[in-house]
Amino acid sequence: MSISFRLGAAALMALLVLSAAWAHDFTLGSLTIDHPWARETASMARAGGAFMTIENKGGTPDKLLRARSPVAARTEVHTVIRDGDVMRMREVPAIELAPNSKVELKPGGYHVMLMELKAPLKAGDKFPLTLTFEKAGEITVDIVVEKLSGPQTDHGKMKH
Numbered sequence: 001m002s003i004s005f006r007l008g009a010a011a012l013m014a015l016l017v018l019s020a021a022w023a024h025d026f027t028l029g030s031l032t033i034d035h036p037w038a039r040e041t042a043s044m045a046r047a048g049g050a051f052m053t054i055e056n057k058g059g060t061p062d063k064l065l066r067a068r069s070p071v072a073a074r075t076e077v078h079t080v081i082r083d084g085d086v087m088r089m090r091e092v093p094a095i096e097l098a099p100n101s102k103v104e105l106k107p108g109g110y111h112v113m114l115m116e117l118k119a120p121l122k123a124g125d126k127f128p129l130t131l132t133f134e135k136a137g138e139i140t141v142d143i144v145v146e147k148l149s150g151p152q153t154d155h156g157k158m159k160h
């Protein structure tokens with residue numbers, strides 16, 4: 001076996017291991033929760049946002065009702081609305097998951113708001129978040145904290 005083949009194989013293995021780690025999705029009945037993540041928070045921030053893509057592969061609608069996590073004293077499900085030229089976050093009673101569709105929770109849109117954080121969220125950290133769906137029930141997913149990137153236009157500056 002040549003050296004270059006071995007290196008290639010090693011690189012391929014590393015890539016496979018990495019992509020497996022990053023695939024990071026969870027299944028609950030006909031729901032798939034893909035890539036749940038949260039933004040790193042500034043050291044003084046008391047709140048942070050958690051995001052993910054939820055796909056409903058089933059033929060019946062479901063709803064994300066609420067979430068909870070040991071890292072935050074309270075959580076709310078939020079959306080972002082434009083109010084004049086200010087973006088504001090509003091609590092919503094639920095996120096509707098239509099049959100055979102995907103909903104993306106992302107900065108500037110739907111998110112799980114982690115309120116009264118017990119400690120800042122640091123890039124690379126992982127923590128559990130338990131999601132409650134109206135029909136599918138409960139699942140605990142691992143949230144991976146990612147670095148803040150781009151302009152700081154998220155929760156810190158937004159009004160509730």
Ligand SMILES: [Cu+2]
Nearest residue numbers: 078089111113
């Ligand atoms: Cu929010």
